[in-house]
Every structure is written in C-alpha cells, then in structure tokens.
Amino acid sequence: MTTVRVVVGGAVFHQGRLLAARRSAPPELAGRWELPGGKMEPGETPREALVRELREELGIEAEPLERLEGEWALKPGYVLQVWTARLLAGEPRPLEDHDELRWLTPDRVGDVDWLEQDRPAVALAARLLAEADVIPPYPR
Secondary structure (H helix, E strand, C coil): CCCCEEEEEEEEEECCEEEEEEECCCCCCCCCEECCEEECCCCCCHHHHHHHHHHHHHCCEEEEEEECCCCEECCCCEEEEEEEEEEEECCCCCCCCEEEEEEECHHHHHHCCECHHHHHHHHHHHHHHHHCCCCCCCCC
16 A cells, blocks of 8 residues: 655735745745645654754644645645635745745736646635635634
8 A cells, every 4th residue: 555645735815915925946846836834753743844844844834734635646646735815914925946936816816937846725725815815714
C-alpha cells in the first residue's frame, strides 16, 4: 500500500483579496504562482500544518476556516488539499521558497501564472471571495 502525503495550501483572504505566492524553488517551479502552504508533518492535523507553514513561509498568523472541496495530485505520492484562511496578524513576507507575494482581487486572479494543480482551488477560492463581502466568523 502506497502512503499518500498531504500538502496543505492556504487560500488566505484579507480585505476582499487572495494571497498569491511566487515560487523561487525548486527550479522547475520557480517563477510560477501558488497558494502558500506545505507538507503535513506526522501527528499534525491539516489545520495545524497550515498554521505552521504560513508562519514559517510568510511570517503571518492565520486562522484556517474550511477545506475547499476536492484534492489535486502533485508529484507521485502527494496530494494538495486547500483550506480557506483568514489573516489574523502580520504582514506577509516571502521568507521561504518564494520571492514575491501579491494580494489579488477575485477579478484579478488570472493575472499571474498559477501552477496547474493550484488552478482549480484558486478558481473555487476566487468564487467564494467574490460571493462574500467579508469572510464570516468561523464558529469555534
């Protein structure tokens, strides 16, 4: 039986915009855009992994809200699951694996060259953002 590792991506929302991150590594992905995030570590929940990854990669505190429907195959043995998240504190900075960040309104998400596997999640996130004036509080 093959173990599939989950990579969590964050559709980070703030003031009606979606955060996009441009990859700086590895070379085959450099220059393309993605939803920030990373691999779950053993014993972590997807939400815990996303909070940790956003802190490490961007220096922000974020609150995962809900998982977008679907998952997308990455390299063999990995799948991408994407969660919406609200920025709680900090100004995102490209600390690891990225060299540029952009906040995009729903009508501008097509302005960057997204990685293929991120495109379906970006489309879903943009639609959610366009339908909501603000992200409602998530019940705890």
